Amino acid sequence: MIVGVPKEVKKDEYRVAMLPVGVHELKRRGHQVLIESGAGVGSGLTDQQYADEGAEIVKSAKDVFERAELIVKVKEPQRHEFAMIRPEQIIFTYFHFAADRELTEAMIKSQAYCVAYETLSSPDGTLPLLTPMSEVAGRMSIQQGARFLERPQMGRGILLGGVPGVPPAHIVIIGGGVVGTNAAKIAAGFKADVTILDVNLTRLRYLDDIMPANVNVLFSDRHVIQQQLKLADLVIGAVLIPGAKAPSLIKREDLRTMKPGSVIVDVAVDQGGCVETTRPTSHSDPIFVEEEIVHYCVTNMPGAVGRTSTFALCNATLPWAVKLADEGVLAVAAREQPIRDAINIAKGKVCNRPVAETFNLSYESLAFA
Numbered sequence: 001m002i003v004g005v006p007k008e009v010k011k012d013e014y015r016v017a018m019l020p021v022g023v024h025e026l027k028r029r030g031h032q033v034l035i036e037s038g039a040g041v042g043s044g045l046t047d048q049q050y051a052d053e054g055a056e057i058v059k060s061a062k063d064v065f066e067r068a069e070l071i072v073k074v075k076e077p078q079r080h081e082f083a084m085i086r087p088e089q090i091i092f093t094y095f096h097f098a099a100d101r102e103l104t105e106a107m108i109k110s111q112a113y114c115v116a117y118e119t120l121s122s123p124d125g126t127l128p129l130l131t132p133m134s135e136v137a138g139r140m141s142i143q144q145g146a147r148f149l150e151r152p153q154m155g156r157g158i159l160l161g162g163v164p165g166v167p168p169a170h171i172v173i174i175g176g177g178v179v180g181t182n183a184a185k186i187a188a189g190f191k192a193d194v195t196i197l198d199v200n201l202t203r204l205r206y207l208d209d210i211m212p213a214n215v216n217v218l219f220s221d222r223h224v225i226q227q228q229l230k231l232a233d234l235v236i237g238a239v240l241i242p243g244a245k246a247p248s249l250i251k252r253e254d255l256r257t258m259k260p261g262s263v264i265v266d267v268a269v270d271q272g273g274c275v276e277t278t279r280p281t282s283h284s285d286p287i288f289v290e291e292e293i294v295h296y297c298v299t300n301m302p303g304a305v306g307r308t309s310t311f312a313l314c315n316a317t318l319p320w321a322v323k324l325a326d327e328g329v330l331a332v333a334a335r336e337q338p339i340r341d342a343i344n345i346a347k348g349k350v351c352n353r354p355v356a357e358t359f360n361l362s363y364e365s366l367a368f369a
Contacts (some may be wrong), residue, residue, distance in 0.1 A: 001325045004068025006061040007039040010075045011249045012283035012298075014042025014306030017072040019314045020053045022321065025139070027054040027305040030327045034064050043310040065089075072321050074313065075300060076103055078295070087111035088347065090329050092321060094118055094133075097344055098358040099247040099272040107345045108361075113329045117317065119243045121343035127242060128338075129320070131178050134267075134310035136302040138182030138238065141265040142190065144301075148263045148287055148294050155294055156261035158233045161191035168192045172228045174220065174249060174274060175238030179267050183236045185248045188212045195228055225249060230257050237266035237274040243344070244354035245272040252276050252316060255291035262293050269297040331365060340366060 003026055005018045016039045021352065023033045035055045037047055043134040047057045049369040058064055065071065073093035077085060079102075085091060088111065097104045105115045117129035127134075143161075149169065151157035162168035172186045173180045178197035187194045188211065196211075197220035198204050204217040211217070218224050229250065239246050255277065268274040269281075277290040282300045287296050302309035320339070322334045329337035329346075333339045344352040349364040356363035 001070055002068045003070045003325050004034040005039055005072050006063035006064045007036040008074050009078055010300060013075055013300050015074040015075045015304040015310045016040045016304055017041050020049045022052040022314060023050055023055045023316045025322055026325055034058050034068055036061055036064050043306040070325055071153045082106040085110040085112050090324060095344060096270045097355045102361055104359060106349050111348050114345040115342045116344045120338045129316050132316050133302045134178035135182050137267050138179040139186050140301050141183045141236045141267055142186040144296050145263050145265050148296055150232060152321045154289060155263055156233060169233040171234045172232040173236040173238055176207050178238055180238035183214050184211060188215050226254060229254050232263050235267045235269050238273040239268045243352050244359050246274045248276045250275040257291045258293055260292035264293055267301050306334045
């Protein structure tokens with residue numbers, strides 16, 4: 001199979017979807033690999049490193065899309081890439097369809113197979129291709145929250161850990177999954193006062209066991225969220241419903257009860273955000289202020305630490321990319337439930353129920369002979 005890796009073109013995106021070792025593995029199995037020139041630069045990887053492993057370096061994304069049967073990317077196709085996608089081409093990337101109707105409709109029209117990293121699931125219910133980037137985003141959320149709490153960045157002027165005689169920041173993390181857990185670990189290391197909210201009591205018991213003394217866990221309901229927002233200096237939105245739009249748990253009127261200059265980092269922005277006032281931002285223009293609250297809503301947070309993120313992501317995605325190249329999407333899906341879960345759109349049909357429900361579209365499950 002011809003496998004193509006275009007350069008990422010989303011604003012401030014520095015990741016690449018394949019490492020040179022990925023080229024080596026695919027070539028070893030008889031596949032051809034096309035790498036767009038400069039695709040790895042943002043992650044510190046040169047064209048020569050890819051060429052040394054047998055990749056063909058091509059000049060443009062058009063060359064990649066025209067020739068490749070399997071496209072491996074990091075971020076969802078951008079508007080100018082829609083027309084380059086061919087019927088029955090396999091696109092293997094993060095899509096986050098529920099946050100973007102235009103993208104959803106364009107991929108339906110393309111007649112391609114859209115295999116989404118974020119809904120590929122393991123038998124235990126975990127999301128192995130989303131997990132590494134959730135780890136990065138969770139840890140980054142505290143870094144960015146600390147930065148924007150500084151007064152020159154329009155924050156309250158709060159040091160996360162305080163100093164002797166001055167209390168630390170109160171950090172509220174909504175969601176105790178991978179993002180929330182990693183955020184709490186970093187926040188705890190700063191000696192902040194941390195509270196994690198979740199609706200899963202089993203998860204809360206686990207977090208209560210493993211977290212240090214400055215991390216508390218609370219069952220999440222509307223009243224608890226409202227109480228915690230009044231205390232918060234920094235709020236991390238870490239809510240995820242796989243494939244679906246994130247629920248809006250923080251309303252505009254809730255912001256008016258918060259301390260002016262407090263910061264919200266809505267990591268759930270890729271799935272539409274869990275804050276009513278969320279709107280997507282970029283690394284070059286990361287924040288806006290609504291109701292005197294600083295909002296950080298960057299849609300590709302891990303893209304800023306491209307080298308770390310690329311290696312973490314490719315460690316997880318390569319085995320699946322190899323399977324897709326070896327057998328094709330339908331053959332793998334017939335045998336592997338994770339790939340069935342990952343196929344969100346196939347030849348114009350929406351195969352992911354939460355995506356279909358989000359946009360009131362027809363849902364069709366994949367059928368195999």
